[in-house]
Amino acid sequence: MTGKAELKLDGKTLTLPTVVGSENEVGIDVTNLRKETGAITLDPGYGNTGSCESAITFIDGEKGILRYRGYDIAELAEKSNFIETAYLLIYGELPDHVQLEEFSSLLTENQMLHEGMRFHFESFPPTAHPMAILSAMINAASSYHPNIIHKREERFPYHAARLMSQVRTIAAFSHRKAQGLPVIYPKSSLKYTANFLHMMFSHPGEDYELKPELIRALDLIFLLHADHEQNCSTSTVRMVASSRANLFASASAGVCALWGPLHGGANQAVLEMLEQIHDEGDDGSKFLAAVKDKTTDRRLMGFGHRVYKNFDPRALIIKEQCDKVLSQLHKSDPLLDIAKKLEQIALKDDYFVSRKLYPNVDFYSGIIMRAIGIPLDMFTVMFAIGRMPGWIANYKEVMEDPNSRISRPRQIYTGSTLRNYTPMEARG
Ligand code: CMC
Numbered sequence: 372m373t374g375k376a377e378l379k380l381d382g383k384t385l386t387l388p389t390v391v392g393s394e395n396e397v398g399i400d401v402t403n404l405r406k407e408t409g410a411i412t413l414d415p416g417y418g419n420t421g422s423c424e425s426a427i428t429f430i431d432g433e434k435g436i437l438r439y440r441g442y443d444i445a446e447l448a449e450k451s452n453f454i455e456t457a458y459l460l461i462y463g464e465l466p467d468h469v470q471l472e473e474f475s476s477l478l479t480e481n482q483m484l485h486e487g488m489r490f491h492f493e494s495f496p497p498t499a500h501p502m503a504i505l506s507a508m509i510n511a512a513s514s515y516h517p518n519i520i521h522k523r524e525e526r527f528p529y530h531a532a533r534l535m536s537q538v539r540t541i542a543a544f545s546h547r548k549a550q551g552l553p554v555i556y557p558k559s560s561l562k563y564t565a566n567f568l569h570m571m572f573s574h575p576g577e578d579y580e581l582k583p584e585l586i587r588a589l590d591l592i593f594l595l596h597a598d599h600e601q602n603c604s605t606s607t608v609r610m611v612a613s614s615r616a617n618l619f620a621s622a623s624a625g626v627c628a629l630w631g632p633l634h635g636g637a638n639q640a641v642l643e644m645l646e647q648i649h650d651e652g653d654d655g656s657k658f659l660a661a662v663k664d665k666t667t668d669r670r671l672m673g674f675g676h677r678v679y680k681n682f683d684p685r686a687l688i689i690k691e692q693c694d695k696v697l698s699q700l701h702k703s704d705p706l707l708d709i710a711k712k713l714e715q716i717a718l719k720d721d722y723f724v725s726r727k728l729y730p731n732v733d734f735y736s737g738i739i740m741r742a743i744g745i746p747l748d749m750f751t752v753m754f755a756i757g758r759m760p761g762w763i764a765n766y767k768e769v770m771e772d773p774n775s776r777i778s779r780p781r782q783i784y785t786g787s788t789l790r791n792y793t794p795m796e797a798r799g
Pocket of ligand 1: 416599602632633634635637662669670671672673674675676677678726728731732733
C-alpha cells in the first residue's frame with residue numbers, strides 16, 4: 372500500500388502520509404498533525420499507536436507469528452540457543468564462529484560483579500523481592516563503570532556484554548541472599564545458563580549437578596522471552612533511552628515495568644493461582660466461574676495478550692517443553708494437570724473464545740521453573756534475564772537512530788480550569 376490517509380477536522384482536510392513496513396503493516400504518519408490542526412491523537416494503552424520504526428522483532432498477532440530479525444521463533448527454539456539468539460537480536464545477524472567466540476569471551480570476562488557491590492546486597496531486608504533487588508543493583512552497577520555514561524557509544528559492545536552477564540550474577544546473588552546462603556561465584560568454564568544454575572544451586576565445596584535437560588529447558592525459556600517488540604518494559608527502556616540515559620539506567624527501568632502482574636509478573640501470578648486452585652480442591656471450574664463474574668477483578672493469569680488474538684507461538688513451544696522436562700525428570704505435577712484442565716475448559720468457553728483469550732508464554736513456563744527448583748519469587752527475574760538482549764537491542768536502535776527525539780507524549784487535560792487560590796481560613 373502506498374496510499375495516503377485523509378482526516379477531516381472542522382471542515383479542513385488534512386492529508387496524512389502512510390508508512391509501510393517490510394511485512395506490509397501500515398502506519399498513518401501523524402508527525403505534523405498537531406502543527407497543522409492543533410489536535411492530537413488519543414489512544415489510552417497505545418493499542419493503535421506505533422511508537423517507533425524497528426527492525427528487530429516482527430509479530431503478527433492474528434496469525435500467531437513471532438520472528439527475531441526475520442527468523443521464526445520455532446526454528447530458533449529448535450536450532451539455536453540463548454546466547455546465539457542474543458547476538459542475533461543485538462547485532463542483527465547470526466554470528467559466525469569468530470563473532471560468537473568473541474561475544475562469549477566478553478560475557479565471561481564481565482561476569483564478576485565489583486566486590487563493592489556485595490555490600491549493597493547486605494543492605495536489603497530478607498523480605499526484599501528479587502525484582503526490587505535486580506532493578507536497584509543493575510542501576511548501582513553503572514556507578515562502578517563511569518564510562519557507561521561518558522563513552523556509551525564507542526564502548527557499547529562491552530557495556531552490552533557486561534549487562535547481559537552481570538544480570539545473571541546479580542539474580543543468583545539475590546536468591547542466595549534471600550535464602551541466607553553464601554554467594555557462589557561464576558565459573559569461567561561454564562556456559563551462560565549452566566553458570567547461572569551453578570551460582571543458584573551449588574554449595575561451597577559441593578557443585579550442583581548440572582543436568583543437560585534442565586540447562587536446555589531454562590536456556591529455551593530465556594530464548595523464548597528474548598524479545599517481543601514494543602511491550603510495556605521494552606517501551607519503557609526505549610522511553611528512558613530517548614532521554615540519553617545510559618544502558619544500565621534504561622534496563623533498570625525495564626525491570627520495574629516488567630515486574631507488574633499484567634506483564635512479566637504474570638508467571639509468578641499463574642503459579643500462585645494454580646496453587647490456590649489446588650489448595651481449595653477445585654478442579655478449575657469454580658475459579659473460572661469467578662473469573663467470568665464481572666463483579667470481581669479476577670483474571671485467568673497466563674491467558675490473553677494485547678497482540679496475539681489466535682495463539683501465542685511461545686506458549687505452544689513451552690507447553691511441549693513442560694511435558695518433556697517432567698517426563699525426563701520422571702516427575703508429575705498436579706499443577707500441570709490443573710493448568711491443562713483450565714486451558715481445556717477455557718478454550719471451549721464463550722467468555723474466552725469471544726474475547727480471543729488464549730494461553731500466553733507465562734501459562735506453562737512456571738511449571739518448568741518449579742521443576743528446575745527455581746523459587747516462585749524468582750520467576751519474573753528469569754523473564755528479565757531472558758528479555759535483556761531485547762532491551763539492549765532496542766536501546767541500541769534508539770541510540771543509533773539519527774532522528775531519535777526524546778519521547779514525550781501529550782495529554783488531553785480533564786482537570787479544573789483556572790481558579791483562584793483559597794486562603795486556609797476560607798476553606799470549609
Ligand atoms: N482473564 C479474564 N478476562 C480477561 C483476561 C484474562 N486473563 N484478559 C483479558 N480479559 C478480558 C477483559 O476483562 C476484557 O473483557 P471485557 O471486554 O468484558 O471488559 C477483555 O478481555 C479485553 O481485555 P483487556 O484488558 O482490554 O486486554 P488488554 O489487551 O488490555 O490486556 C493482558 C492484555 C495480557 C494484560 C490481559 O489479557 C491480562 O490481564 N492477562 C492476564 C495477565 C497475563 O497473563 N499477562 C501476561 C501477558 S504475556 C507476557 C508478557 O508479554 O508480559
